[in-house]
Amino acid sequence: MASSQVPLVATLVANPAKPVVTDDLVAEAAGALGHEAERTVLARGIAADLIVPSSAEPGTVEASLRKALEGQPVDIVVQPLATRRKRLFLADMDSTMIGQECIDELADYVGLKAEVSEITERAMRGEIAFEPALRERVALLKNLPVGVVDEIIEKRITLTPGGPSLVRTIRANGGYACLVSGGFTLFTGPIGSKIGFNEDRSNHLILDGEKLAGLVEEPILGREAKLATLVELRSRLNxxxxxxxxxxxxxxxxxxxxEAGLGIAYRAKPAVAAAAHARIDHADLTALLYAQGYRAEEIVAASA
Known part of the structure; x- marks a missing residue:
């Protein structure tokens, strides 16, 4: 993000399973920035804020913190303090809100998971264009019974830790959440509902009776459609x-x-992590709440 002459906040976040954001670690981080940095604990051992004077450069702050905390499993998000709370949240599904790539799981049923996974990986790294790669993978699924989708969701799909709490906390505080995926409505509908999204948008697989036809409806929802969804919802919600x-x-x-006010790369491919405003490599998805200044006691439980 661009430099701004307003106070910045640097949020340090660890995985709840490895709560290493101790008082000593926070003090070490504050020392790297100058001891005048104000400290606030958001979740004991998990997340803390450092308020940084307005003269600081975001990139310099992040670089200083990463150097000071090198080797520690701690994520760092630096942003303007005054505008950290968000009201619109858009999320990718595969390997972000869930731990799997749904198309790879479908391919496993026809003995082609290795082949399809390789195409998926190349597309996600940006080595090949998304749309033709999707058509190629979907064609390999021709004649697969559509009923396997329910079985995959039940037996193979795992929600990313922190995801339901993330979405439900945003919505409980008046925000709007959209699951926007290059995957398929057969998955985003039930998965988005389970997590708690307001809506989901994705691609439609064409059926031939009760089997997949090996085709996807055009136009394909890919990179530009995800961007357009953000712009549309931002405008609609004013x-x-x-x-x-x-x-x-x-x-x-x-x-x-x-295009987002805060774009976060979650356990992302290197090119994506390098380009995003912030990256989460260690923490779970509740890191996106701590980055907005939520405290542990304000987070809505996943079962709520």
């Missing part, structure tokens, strides 16, 4: 640019992440 946040892991998320 929100400012800074009130938006997006998260994803693949090359087809880059335009959406770049």
């Amino acid at each position: 929100l400012a640019h800074h009130e938006t946040m997006a998260v994803g892991d693949g090359a087809n998320d880059l335009a959406m992440l770049g």
Whole structure:
């Protein structure tokens, strides 16, 4: 993000399973910035804020913190303090809100998971264009019974830790959440509902009776459609640019992440992590709440 002559906040976040954000670690981080940095604990051992004077450069602050905390499993998000709370949240699904790539799981049923996974990986790294790669993978699924989708969701799909709490906390505080995926409505509908999204947008697989036809409806929802969804919802909800946040892991998320007020790369491919405003490599998805200044006691439980 661009330099701004307003106070910045640097949020340090660890995985709840490895709560290493101790008082000593926070003090070490504050020392790297200058001891005048104000400290606030958001979740004991998990997340803390450092308020940085307005003269600081965001890139310099992040670089100083990364150097000071090198080797520690701690994520760092630096942003303007005044505009950190978001009202619109867009999220990728595969390998972001869930731990799997749904098309790869479908391919496993026809013995082609290795082949399809290789294409998926190349597309997510940005080595090949998303749309033709999707058509190629979908064609390999021709004649697969559509009923396997329910079985995959039940037996193979795992929600990314922190995801339901993230979405439900945003919505409980008046925000709007959209699951926007280059995957398929057969998955985003039930998965988006389970997590708690307001809506989901994705691609439609064409059916031939009760089997997949090996085709996907055009136009394909890819990089530009994700960006257009962010712009559309921001306009519809009458929100400012800074009130938006997006998260994803693949090359087809880059335009959406770049347009968001805060674009976060989650366990992302290297090119995506390098281009995003912030990156989460260690923490779970509740990191996106701590980045907005939520405290542990304000987070809505996943079962709520």
